[in-house]
Amino acid sequence: MTSSEKKRRKYSRFKAKLVNLSPSSPSRTKLTPRVPLTVCIHLETLKANFQQIRRFVSPSTKILPIIKADAYGHGAISVAHTLASLGVFGFGVASVAEGLLLREHHIHTPIIIMGPLLGDHLKDIIHHDLTPVISRTDIIHQLLTQLPLNKQPFPIHLKIDTGLHRLGFNAKEALALLTTLSSSTSPITIQGLLTHFADADNPDSSLTNQQLHQFQAFMKQVQEQGIHVPLHHMANSAGILFHPDSHLNMVRPGIMLYGYPPAQEDSPPPIQLQPVMEAKTYIAHLRTLEPGEVVGYNALFRTRRLSQIAVLPVGYTHGFPRHLTGIGHVLIQGTPAPIIGKICMDMMMVDVTDMTNPAIGDDVVLLGKQGKKEITAQDLADWLNTIPYEILCGIGGKTNRTYL
Helix, strand or coil, rough: CCCCHHHHHHHHHHHHHHHHCCCCCCCCCCCCCCCCCEEECCHHHHHHHHHHHHCCCCCCEEEEEECCCHCCCCCHHHHHHHHHHCCCCCCCEECCCHHHHHHHHHCCCCCCECCCCCHHHHHHHHCCCCCEEEHHHHHHHHHHCCCCCCCCCCEEEEEEEECCCCCCHHHHHHHHHHHHHHHCCCCCEEEEEEEEEEECCCCCCCHHHHHHHHHHHHHHHHHHCCCCCCEEECCHHHHHHCCHHCCHHHHHCHHHHHHHCCHHHHHHHHCCCCCEEEEECCCCCEEEEECCEEECCCCCCCCCCCEEEEEEEEEEHHHHHHHHHHHHHHHHHHHHHEECCCCCCCCEEECCCCCCCCCCCCCCEEEEEEEEECCCCCHHHHHHHCHHHHHHHHHHCCEEECCC
């Protein structure tokens, strides 16, 4: 026998051993995602949510969708392009960088920068026609020195602090500033006055009513001074839903655009919204364990019966915190599969013992519907003792999104 024949025979015996080592029930052939986490954004649902808001507020009330934090993890560029044709006034973002990104992608509506500003931001704000929300007098002074002489009156919004105590002028400071800036020679025009609620989703509306009355009193003072400011806005999602007197002539929907109304225990949301985001992964590995064996780091979970465990290729780096361990579940075959063992950086384990022939490559729903069951961001938030905002930002920003 030649040397090459010996090698071929040895290789054949090796392949035979591999066959014998293979599982007795091989995985079904499936197309699996190329990435561990697939996030799908349903743009028609986004439009439907917006139209619900449009019908809920007065036809004369302008709408400023809030798309900060990459549209709460949904993708600010696609969200802005989807909503731009639906009659929005413009968009609200947190930072100049977010505003510049929208301008680079041909969003030409007003873009209002809601977050804190530095003097270094003003050059880009002026050049790209962004609209700043001003909370400090020194920013006004710096803006006046940087505006070109031939520039049309540059629009800004002034923020009034009515109780959140985060950003904004007190009423006395704001009124003095308005009087100065309202002269006909000023290169700045006050396009809007705003404040922000601290507690609008609380069934106890005492603080919200106090803020509303403070802001209304300030607007009356402005009017009595003969100063005209076109826009007045204070209603976030909770304000829109539960405090109609706060709608004024512009509202700022945020979380409700993405399908999650702020909840009040005693007052269910008056409009029906649908989640826009869903997240999926797949079974990457299956293990069969005897009773008494441990699963995951620190021996946190120990099997009590003959168990089948599925390993999923997602973890806390994908927005699923370790605190979900032992309290959360995923959906496989339309059935809840509990998360067991500590969630890892890029893997988690779930118990599939009671399922029928789970296979590597099977779809796993982390957020969304499968069969008659559904997992929402509110569910995840309840398990983690947090809010849906944090869940959506954490999951949506961790992967490339697919838009449907």
